[in-house]
Amino acid sequence: MRRDDPMPHLSARPLLAIRGLDLDFGTPRGRVHALRNVSLDVPSGQVVGIVGESGSGKSTLAYTVMGLLPENAEVTPGAILFEGRDLLNMSGSARQSLLGDRLSMIFQDPMTALNPVRTIESQMIDIQHREQGSRSEKRARAIQMLHQVGIPDPKDRLCAYPHHFSGGMRQRICIAMALLVKPALLIADEPTTALDATLEVQIIHLLKDLQKEIGCSILFVSHHLGAVAELCDRVAIMYAGEVVEQGTVRDIFYNPGHPYTRALLECDPGRIKKSTRTLPTIPGEVPSLLGSKVGCIFRTRCRHASDRCVQENPVEYRIGVDHVARCHLLDEQRLVSS
Known part of the structure; x- marks a missing residue:
């Protein structure tokens, strides 16, 4: 099933609803399109993980929600609805009153x-x-x-x-x-990155216990798939400023629909069953975000890329009840099955 609306089957009133968000950074070389058409829901009382390589826009999205952006940042279209109110249309004082109260953040480097x-x-x-x-x-x-x-x-x-x-x-x-x-919403920006593996496990378990006790929602930014699987209810996969797939933890880890998601999972050291001195990697590099982009942003690194991927931006296709991904392959599979 093709879909253009952002996850309408979820709660009609999630705690945080990001809709069609675009964010640009002005630079001497031109505008960097750091976030493009990002839509994401954080339901009340749930933990939503954001996963992706470095430079995928995870932390940028978190800082945009908090309003902690540099002067050269500009949100173009989009909305960030927190408890039904658009943070982007609030006055500075009204938004400031939410920080350290209804909205709170754990930063990456302790x-x-x-x-x-x-x-x-x-x-x-x-x-x-x-x-x-x-x-x-x-x-x-x-x-x-x-x-x-x-x-x-x-x-x-x-x-x-x-x-x-x-x-x-x-x-x-x-x-x-x-x-x-x-807080009603806690944003955790890679809170275990600077810690060793033992401490990381302790912090993840601590967050899990405290979240249940306080009842807050958490937007958990991480590149560690194991931590996400342990802590989160839902997962959004980001690549080069776009959310390319989102669903429940079980959906993402057991039935990934996007080639990038599958590639990330294949690179997870926890999934390597045989001893090896060479860790798997995703060939190629994250593309430059300067200027406008046409087509699938992942196509240069995807072994399934076709002419359609060059010419047409993929829309979201539903894989399951709460599981969607942006990939032309899903449309082609749908056509074949029908």
């Missing part, structure tokens, strides 16, 4: 996310500036949240500075700060 010259206590109290209560009450909430994320002796460690903590502990503190305000 080593630079905290202010190095202020204590953890002062930073965790400041982030509660919209909360009612005395300083002692806010301090008590901070201690409780540090305990929840696994910081030992939180009452004593609260007076320490960021450099007194390891990278894994700093990331736990960042998670505690992000969740301290009990």
Whole structure:
């Protein structure tokens, strides 16, 4: 079934609904089309993962939702609906009031996310500036949240500075700060990238437990397929600024519909069954995003590419109830089966 509307079978009112979003960056060489026609839903109480290679637009999408963009960024068409309100049409003060309250974010690098010259206590109290209560009450909430994320002796460690903590502990503190305000939506931008494998597993399990306890939705940006499979309910696959496939975790991992998704899964070290010194890779490089593009953006790296892929932009085709992908092969398979 061909479809041009963005996932109409999902909840009529998701917590976050991104519709037809385009984002350009102005550069001396021309406009870089960093995001193109991105549509994505984050239902209430669910974890949605965004997966793709470096440069696919994952973090750019997360920062666009948060409104943390440089001056040379411009959203052209599109809408970002959060709790029914378009963030792009809000005044600066109205949008600012959501940050650190209804919207919260964990940044990629815990080593630079905290202010190095202020204590953890002062930073965790400041982030509660919209909360009612005395300083002692806010301090008590901070201690409780540090305990929840696994910081030992939180009452004593609260007076320490960021450099007194390891990278894994700093990331736990960042998670505690992000969740301290009990946001409706938490955006996690590759929160385990700077951590070793053991700490990564711990952070994923921590996020999973805290998400269930608080009941928030999470938009989880990652390149680690194992982490996504462990944490997420739904997955969106991004390539060169486009969402090329999205569906449930089971859909994506057991019935991938787009050649790029299949290629990513084939490169996952966790799926390699035989000992090898050579890890699989996807041939070719991510194309330049300068200027307008016609045709399938993945065609130069796809072994199934045809003339149609050069001439025509693929639309979304439905594979399952909650599973869609942008690939001409799906249309051709549909025609053959019918």
